[in-house]
Amino acid sequence: MMHVHIPAHGLVRTTIKVPSALQKGDVIPRTWLALPRTKAAAIARDLPWYFTGEPCPHGHVSIRKVTCSGCPACRREGRG
Template identity: 45%
Template structure:
């Protein structure tokens, strides 16, 4: 995909700034940025940047994270974490 096609894909997704990202994972590593934008849709149809670390579409990752936070295990972990954090902050005062 050439630069003009990437620019059009970024603009149609509502984020023209994505076209400024590198177009490959290797380019992202060389430029030391965490995301790259190919301009192509992921298998789920999202046209969004991908993560440098795993090549996963950031929109797919956002959906997966949202679903995980709803699990009982994660909710209990967050309750315990916040209780402990609050307790430590009170002790420091």
């Protein structure tokens, strides 16, 4: 289970090391925590995005798109 501190500005700063690529002090948008953790769960809920908390093959910890499993950071870098 991930324990987080949620400040008013809408970003989340992790307060403990979690069993994923997220480390103590990493900042992630609050909305990502509300997303399904798996692609299958996102598909079942008819959502376009999911968040695993694990890095993509290029090391980005970001949301992923259901249609291609790619992350927005890779797409910005021309990798996805």
